[in-house]
Amino acid sequence: MKLLPNAPAAVDLDFAPARRRRPGALGWSLLAIGLLAASFAGYEFWAAERELDERAALVARLRTELRQERPQQAVRNAALVSAEEREPADRVAGALNADWASFFADLADASHPEVALLELQGDAARGSLRMVGEAQSVEAAFAYVDRLQRAGMLREARIDSHEWVTQGPQMVVRFVLTAQWRPAS
Structure with missing residues (x-):
C-alpha cells in the first residue's frame, strides 16, 4: 500500500532472523x-x-x-661438650639473647626532634655501645646524652668527638657517643 506517489519502498529491518540455528559439530x-x-x-x-x-x-x-x-x-x-667449648658458645648466646627490645625502647624514649641517629654499633658481649648522630646544637646533643643515661640502660655515656657539618642551608653538629651498656639479665 502506497500512501504517497513518490515515496520509497518500505524497508524491512530484521537484525535477528526468526529461525534458530542448531549447534553444529564444531x-x-x-x-x-x-x-x-x-x-x-x-x-x-x-x-x-x-x-x-x-x-x-x-x-x-x-x-x-x-x-x-x-x-x-x-x-x-x-x-x-667440654667447658672450653661451651664458654664461647655461651658468650655468643648471651649476645644474641640480650634484651634488645628494652634497649631500643629506651633509645626511642630518649629521642628528640633536634637529634637524629645515623649509626649504632652495639656489642652486648662487651657491653659497649657506639653511636653517631646529628643535632641542631651542641646543647641538644648533650641533652640527648643525658636523657639516654637517665633511661637506665647506659652508663658512662659521653660524647667523644663532635664537628660542625653543613647540611643544606643550615649547620648541624655531628657527634660520636660511646657508652657502657647494661644488658638486662
Whole structure:
C-alpha cells in the first residue's frame, strides 16, 4: 500500500532472523574439550590438595617427635661438650639473647626532634655501645646524652668527638657517643 506517489519502498529491518540455528559439530566438540580441560584442572587441584594435607600431617608428626626428643638430646649434648667449648658458645648466646627490645625502647624514649641517629654499633658481649648522630646544637646533643643515661640502660655515656657539618642551608653538629651498656639479665 502506497500512501504517497513518490515515496520509497518500505524497508524491512530484521537484525535477528526468526529461525534458530542448531549447534553444529564444531560447537559440540569445543564444549567437550572445555569440559575435559575443566575436569582435568579439577583433578589436579584435588590431587595437589591431598598432597598438601599429607605433608601437613607429616610436619605435625615430625614436630611432635622433635618436641619429645629435644630434652633427651640436650642432656646427651651437654655431656659431650667440654667447658672450653661451651664458654664461647655461651658468650655468643648471651649476645644474641640480650634484651634488645628494652634497649631500643629506651633509645626511642630518649629521642628528640633536634637529634637524629645515623649509626649504632652495639656489642652486648662487651657491653659497649657506639653511636653517631646529628643535632641542631651542641646543647641538644648533650641533652640527648643525658636523657639516654637517665633511661637506665647506659652508663658512662659521653660524647667523644663532635664537628660542625653543613647540611643544606643550615649547620648541624655531628657527634660520636660511646657508652657502657647494661644488658638486662
